[in-house]
Amino acid sequence: DSGVTQTPKHLITATGQRVTLRCSPRSGDLSVYWYQQSLDQGLQFLIQYYNGEERAKGNILERFSAQQFPDLHSELNLSSLELGDSALYFCASSVDSRERFFGPGTRLTVL
Amino acid sequence: GIQVEQSPPDLILQEGANSTLRCNFSDSVNNLQWFHQNPWGQLINLFYIPSGTKQNGRLSATTVATERYSLLYISSSQTTDSGVYFCAVGQAGTALIFGKGTTLSVSS
Numbered sequence A: 001d002s003g004v005t006q007t008p009k010h011l012i013t014a015t016g017q018r019v020t021l022r023c024s025p026r027s028g029d030l031s032v033y034w035y036q037q038s039l040d041q042g043l044q045f046l047i048q049y050y051n052g053e054e055r056a057k058g059n060i061l062e063r064f065s066a067q068q069f070p071d072l073h074s075e076l077n078l079s080s081l082e083l084g085d086s087a088l089y090f091c092a093s094s095v096d097s098r099e100r101f102f103g104p105g106t107r108l109t110v111l
Numbered sequence B: 001g002i003q004v005e006q007s008p009p010d011l012i013l014q015e016g017a018n019s020t021l022r023c024n025f026s027d028s029v030n031n032l033q034w035f036h037q038n039p040w041g042q043l044i045n046l047f048y049i050p051s052g053t054k055q056n057g058r059l060s061a062t063t064v065a066t067e068r069y070s071l072l073y074i075s076s077s078q079t080t081d082s083g084v085y086f087c088a089v090g091q092a093g094t095a096l097i098f099g100k101g102t103t104l105s106v107s108s
Helices: none
Strands: A005-007 A010-013 A019-024 A031-038 A042-050 A053-057 A064-068 A074-078 A087-094 A106-110 B004-007 B010-014 B019-025 B031-037 B043-048 B052-056 B059-064 B069-074 B083-090 B102-107
Touching: A005 A087, A010 A019, A019 A087, A019 A106, A031 A074, A042 A064, A042 A074, A074 A087, B004 B083, B010 B019, B019 B031, B019 B083, B019 B102, B031 B069, B043 B052, B043 B059, B069 B083
Parallel strands: A010 A106, B010 B102
Antiparallel strands: A005 A019, A019 A074, A031 A042, A031 A087, A042 A053, A064 A074, A087 A106, B004 B019, B019 B069, B031 B043, B031 B083, B052 B059, B059 B069, B083 B102
């Protein structure tokens, strides 16, 4: 157990819908990272937050957004969902931007 | 951006065999991690090893930062070692870049 929690574990929804994925970092970790793992793209970095502020952006679509709250948990919002958004979404955290610890992931299926 | 190449892409072993997985990267890094993704999809930290050598049970890893590669050694492999092994690298304060992974299958 990495200490990073993610909910829900599985999510099945329809095209055009909006979902929210939640992540709680390890105790004491200020940085949260979101990654998407799909069969054709591999593990892709989406976005990083540090102590509530956006720190870095990767290949995140405009339909996706994220935030980190004062209690340091983070949410990833995915809207206008398409079939191609089906993937495993991971959250990771770190205390000092070095070693990252990954949560168990949320498996999103868009039908 | 940094390119990460892992080899071999696939590896099939009998239980008890040893193996070496390689990770090459295209630029200097100060963060390198090895992960094991098990059949349930979980990413498990194996090593944080931007340089040097570390050992943890049957697993060990070596990173030669000046030559831009890292090796993961698995000895006396077990069926529970099956899964995908990822190398991921990064520079100060940046996101980890993942390789495409090595898929390991260990049969009894």
